[in-house]
Amino acid sequence: MQQFDLHELSDDLIVDLIADGDTDAFAVMTHRYGSQMRMVALRYTGCVTDADDVVQEALVTAWQKISSLHDGEALRSWLLRITARKAIDLVRQRKTSYQLDDTDPGQSEALTARSRPDDQVLASASAAEVERILNQLPPQLAQCWTLRHGADMTYAQIAKELGTTTTTVRGRLARARQLLMEQMEGWR
Amino acid sequence: MSDCAIPLSDLIDYYDDQQGSYRGHYPARMRRLEAHIPDCQRCQEALRGLARVDKLSRSYFEGDSQSDAWYDSIIAATAVESWPGRSVPLEVPGVSAYQTEGALRAFIRRTVSNRDVLVTRSRFDGDITQPHAQVRITVNIAVRYGATIPTLIESVRDRVWEVISSETDLELTAVDIDVRDIITPAATGGSGEVAQLVNRRKVSNG
DSSP, X not given: OOSSOGGGSOHHHHHHHHHTTOHHHHHHHHHHHHHHHHHHHHHHHOOHHHHHHHHHHHHHHXXXXXXXXXXXXXXXXXXXXXXXXXXXXXXXXXXXXXXXXXXXXXXXXXXXXXXXTTSOSOSOHHHHHHHHHHHHSOHHHHHHHIIIXXXXXXXXXXXXXXXXXXXXXXXXXXXXXXXXXXXXXXXX | OOOOOOOHHHHHHHHHHHHTSSTTSOHHHHHHHHHHGGGOHHHHHHHHHHHHHHHHHHHHHHOOOOOHHXXXXXXXXXXXXXOOOSEEEEEETTEEEEEEHHHHHHHHHHHHOOSSEEEEEEEEESOTTSTTOEEEEEEEEEEETTSOHHHHHHHHXXXXXXXXXXXXXXXXXXXXXXXXXXXXXXXXXXXXXXXXXXXXXXXXXO
């Protein structure tokens, strides 16, 4: 049916096709950005199962709302923002249910992105290093860092999503950056 | 090396200010640092370190691609289906029949696209839920680099006309064609540069 390889099309065209109801184009979009969406979700929720749920929900929302995206070139950051929002919601809900039933969801599962048996070997020592340090950061700092560098959100966007101020976000990011600098660059 | 004692936190503020992520909050301190940094190797090295940390973080999040099985399962889990859209009535004596707008769009994508043209989207303007409604159709297309665009546009228009008159009872008043992109062999991910030149050439046929 397709004479063109959808994988070679620009985001702009992929968005157009999805808005027209093309499920093959939707699969291409998922292949293009699913990995980064998953990293953001995983890093934010700290749980493999939750991360996949977040990505799945984000993709469904994207499918439903893609007609509202007027600039196809903004597809990547749009998807990452939806993912971040879903992850934030999920962690919020988890906190509520945690208080209710007093269990500790998520924590028993692996916190590292690459710990599943079917995952490939580490891409590079540097990525492993970033992961190791993020694992050691207080969750609030690691989450802010994820929104900033994983989901490409601005300080104002992060503040809005977390219901806090840009000053607080700036503080958390500065602290995270300082810890990363100390550990990765040996800076004191 | 200088014996500068500027704390890293100040340099982080400076770095944020330079990056535009948190600009204009400490003007006096920024001016002092601006004067100091060009002569200070330690501060320059710290700023390079901050940039390295950011770069590594970004590539960490970009991550490796996931396994094929993961993509397959996540796509299956979303269970997305083409939305039906409006119901377009069909005149069949004695039977109440209709087809969905979604099916019609899919049909246009499939049958009008060929080696040189890819239909990406179509829009039906008019109340297509009424029998024999007048409709104006806008079709977005991408064309292969090197193809003769005016000829292609003619053939797309003819083909859309053919599809609508054979598959529906709608009365087609016009087909507008919007050339969204030129697909170059090397085009990947973002929009091709050639495409920018001719992007969104709009052709109307009344």
